[in-house]
Amino acid sequence: MPIDPPADAPTAIADPLLSWFDVHGRHDLPWQHPRTPYRVWVAEIMLQQTQVTTVIDYFNAFMARFPDVYALAEAASDEVMGYWAGLGYYARARNLHAAARELVATHDGVFPRDVETLMTLPGIGRSTAGAVVAQAFGVWAPILDGNAKRVIARLAAVTATPGTAAYEQPLWALAARYTSTHRVTDYTQAIMDLGATLCTRRAPACSACPLEDRCQARRKRITADIPARRKKKARPQRAVTVLVIEDEVGHLLLEKRPPSGIWGGLWSLPEIAADADIEAACRERFGLDVVPDVPMTPIEHGFTHFLLTIHAWRVRSLAATRIMDGHAEWFARDALPGVPAPIARLVDTPQHDLNL
DNA sequence: AAGCCGGGGGT
DNA sequence: ACCCCAGGCTT
Numbered sequence: 347m348p349i350d351p352p353a354d355a356p357t358a359i360a361d362p363l364l365s366w367f368d369v370h371g372r373h374d375l376p377w378q379h380p381r382t383p384y385r386v387w388v389a390e391i392m393l394q395q396t397q398v399t400t401v402i403d404y405f406n407a408f409m410a411r412f413p414d415v416y417a418l419a420e421a422a423s424d425e426v427m428g429y430w431a432g433l434g435y436y437a438r439a440r441n442l443h444a445a446a447r448e449l450v451a452t453h454d455g456v457f458p459r460d461v462e463t464l465m466t467l468p469g470i471g472r473s474t475a476g477a478v479v480a481q482a483f484g485v486w487a488p489i490l491d492g493n494a495k496r497v498i499a500r501l502a503a504v505t506a507t508p509g510t511a512a513y514e515q516p517l518w519a520l521a522a523r524y525t526s527t528h529r530v531t532d533y534t535q536a537i538m539d540l541g542a543t544l545c546t547r548r549a550p551a552c553s554a555c556p557l558e559d560r561c562q563a564r565r566k567r568i569t570a571d572i573p574a575r576r577k578k579k580a581r582p583q584r585a586v587t588v589l590v591i592e593d594e595v596g597h598l599l600l601e602k603r604p605p606s607g608i609w610g611g612l613w614s615l616p617e618i619a620a621d622a623d624i625e626a627a628c629r630e631r632f633g634l635d636v637v638p639d640v641p642m643t644p645i646e647h648g649f650t651h652f653l654l655t656i657h658a659w660r661v662r663s664l665a666a667t668r669i670m671d672g673h674a675e676w677f678a679r680d681a682l683p684g685v686p687a688p689i690a691r692l693v694d695t696p697q698h699d700l701n702l
Numbered sequence: 703a704a705g706c707c708g709g710g711g712g713t
Numbered sequence: 714a715c716c717c718c719a720g721g722c723t724t
Contacts, residue, residue: 390719391719391720392719393718393720394719394720395708395709395720396708396710396718397710397711397719398718398719399710399711400709400711400718401719432708432709432710433708433709434707434708434709435707435708435709435720436707436708437721437722438720441721468721468722469720469721469722470721471720471721471722472720472721473721477719489719490720491718491719491720492718492719492720493718493719494719509703510704534719541719542718547712547716547717547718548712548713548716548717549713578715606706606707608706608707608708609708610707647709648708649707650707650708651705651706686709687709687710688709
């Protein structure tokens, strides 16, 4: 696969990019003021596969509750997960919490200043480690997030398919080559900003781009073809049944999901196989005698790799509060822990939306 | 090397 | 309806 990097690359890329950044870059993101290692780290984890506009409110709420690495390390897992509910990729929250405890336990709460050590912490890969040291410490390190990938792939006309080694490997080499040896904090922010605001996936604003005359994709008129399209795969359809079980005082039975898999570590409505018998399942899992009440309108939810139809049944619990395993608890409706977004919608469904 | 993990937003 | 997004982990 041909790679065609611009000639005299390092400063020929960094200098015009930095000049553009001074005028058009994003200088008011919450994690930039103050720009502490802890805040940069949390922001970078939240921003993995998640857009800036989505992250901002979560970031501010998270910082208000967990203002430093010690507050995070000391917090209970459920509370951390609760602050993550709705953001997705919940392994990020579990890893963030584990890393905070590791930082306190083995690094005395002080962030390592080098990429290799940071990468030993759970949830921090090469790109996130690079972003943290560059943004928090001004230490030279390449980053390669989705924005930088697209910018560099177009600059050097890398036409390989994303996700393959033919794409990722040259991009890392080029990312290191272009990364400025001065103002590295601004450079890493600049290349992300360029990708996010000008060099967008569709309809890039090439005429406003400070690198237009260096861009090999532009020169070859193949900008729209980079990055190459991934081959689409069919998403299988699955179905589950969840139970809205209320006791006599209106409390809701929730179950903590296993740490890995869909919605890992989050509290959710008890889930049973789509074809399972509701009464038998409740007797076996919770020791509860129940009466299935009414089915609710099914919810369709799309995941990256499959489509899920969620059938929900409202269930009355006859006997009181037996729970046979340690993964289920009763919660008052006004004191629910964080639950996945589709489940939150189900739980909030008013009575008149029942599918009678 | 490829699959898994999610919710939100843009077009 | 489809695509992508401040990726990392697992197999």
